[in-house]
Amino acid sequence: MDIQKSGLVDEERQALLAAIVSSSQDAIVSKTLKGIITSWNPAARRLFGYTEEEILGRHISLIIPEDRIHEEDFILEQIGRGLRIEHFETIRRAKSGRLIPISLTISPVFNERREIIGASKIARDISENIAAKKEKERLYEEVKTLSRKKDEFIALTAHELKTPITSLRGFMEVLQMHTDPENLHLGLIERCVRQTNKLTALMNDLLDVSRLQIGKLLLRREHFDIVAMVHEVLSGFTHAAKHQFDFRNQQPVMIDADRIRLEQVLTNLLNNAVKYTPAGGTVTLEVRETPDQVEVSVRDEGVGIDAEHLPRIFDQFYRAVDPGSHISGLGIGLYISKEIVVRHGGSIRVESRKGSGSVFIFSIPRQY
CATH class of the missing domain: 3.30.565.10 (Histidine kinase-like ATPase, C-terminal domain)
Known part of the structure; x- marks a missing residue:
């Protein structure tokens, strides 16, 4: 009775695992140590375009681009040593010829005597991740370019404004020196001098910001x-x-x-x-x-x-x-x-x- 019960438990476990593999959104493929495909779930069919009838018994190299065949030797070597490979990013070829960027997790498959008899692969399509990464890199470069142009604009504007502001301050100081202390306009002239000094300080700060951004703020010790x-x-x-x-x-x-x-x-x-x-x-x-x-x-x-x-x-x-x-x-x-x-x-x-x-x-x- 215990043997029968044990058999039922194993059957239920196998059925549960089969259901998980079948419903997985990731492609799950198993193969022998010689690279012969032994299982192929529905997600693998959707990802690579081959049906079970077309792919079972074929060599895994069917979906590997020629310039990446060497990866299979590396994978089988690692699996043969009982090692697991996680998040290995590579390229595989669909039935249509389309190249698909994927992330592979590969585990050795053992028999009842703990002997390695094959490998199980979980393949995830990372096309969207790659596209998002490239878009992020593009936006980053665009922001860097805009930031550089902004710094150049600030530096140019500050430099161009500095000359007339310096001249204006000089004229105001001359007026200040030659204006009678009792003259009612002296207060207005002093205010103008203070405001031009503020403008000069602002221009210098903007120039310093630009120098900092491009690494040209030098120290003279x-x-x-x-x-x-x-x-x-x-x-x-x-x-x-x-x-x-x-x-x-x-x-x-x-x-x-x-x-x-x-x-x-x-x-x-x-x-x-x-x-x-x-x-x-x-x-x-x-x-x-x-x-x-x-x-x-x-x-x-x-x-x-x-x-x-x-x-x-x-x-x-x-x-x-x-x-x-x-x-x-x-x-x-x-x-x-x-x-x-x-x-x-x-x-x-x-x-x-x-x-x-x-x-x-x-x-x-x-x-x-």
């Missing part, structure tokens, strides 16, 4: 005192008198770096600190040193930054304020600052909480 540099940059802000600046470092800290580019980083950080700190607030600066690194921090008393913005704060054109905010900017100052610091072999980070101000910290090697 020199040996200098970074504390003296911070004092010099601060002198351009303290005259405004709307904020307090606290910088207590006095002892020289020597470093090998591009002084002009680090001035640019510090100026960007100070501009942001002043922009977001209410009038009368304090901006605190500090230079700290280790045997290998120099760290500069700029702390403000501004509105702070939401945690959701912190991971992207140094991304190109990213702004952590609402689009309708009265605070101006294109979101490229911090991006440029990060790139300059990274090109020095350093790092930059921000620590902030909404409503508690922010501190921007960059560190660079003392020698590079």
Whole structure:
């Protein structure tokens, strides 16, 4: 009775496996170790175009292109060693002659004595995957081309605008120098000078973005005192008198770096600190040193930054304020600052909480 029951279980198992193979959407084919096809499910017929009657007993090379026959030797060698082959991407030929990109998973077939008697193949048509990949690559190349053209346009536009803006600023400064302090128009001239200075800074930032994109932002290193540099940059802000600046470092800290580019980083950080700190607030600066690194921090008393913005704060054109905010900017100052610091072999980070101000910290090697 147990033998009969065991026989029924085996029959049910075989029937279940046969149903799975028959209903599979993937082509399932079995063959002997000599490559003779012994089974062929309906999905294989749909994929390759051969019926069971046409294919059973034929050699598997019937569906293998001539330039890929060597793959069969490799497959049979692996199967003969009892190894499984997974996700092997190749090409097979349908009855119509159409070449079909497929992904093969091949397993050895054992008899009751655990001897390898053949192989079972599962073939999946990856034509759509290949087409999608090619389309993705095409779109990627198209985006790269458009991005390059965009960078070239920005560089050309910024360069062309820089000359007339520089001339305009020069004329305004001459007018400013030759205008009587009591003249009511002096205030208007001073406003024009400030606006042309903003335009000049914007053009320089756009040019720097373009240089970064094409790898032409060069560093000109020199040996200098970074504390003296911070004092010099601060002198351009303290005259405004709307904020307090606290910088207590006095002892020289020597470093090998591009002084002009680090001035640019510090100026960007100070501009942001002043922009977001209410009038009368304090901006605190500090230079700290280790045997290998120099760290500069700029702390403000501004509105702070939401945690959701912190991971992207140094991304190109990213702004952590609402689009309708009265605070101006294109979101490229911090991006440029990060790139300059990274090109020095350093790092930059921000620590902030909404409503508690922010501190921007960059560190660079003392020698590079």
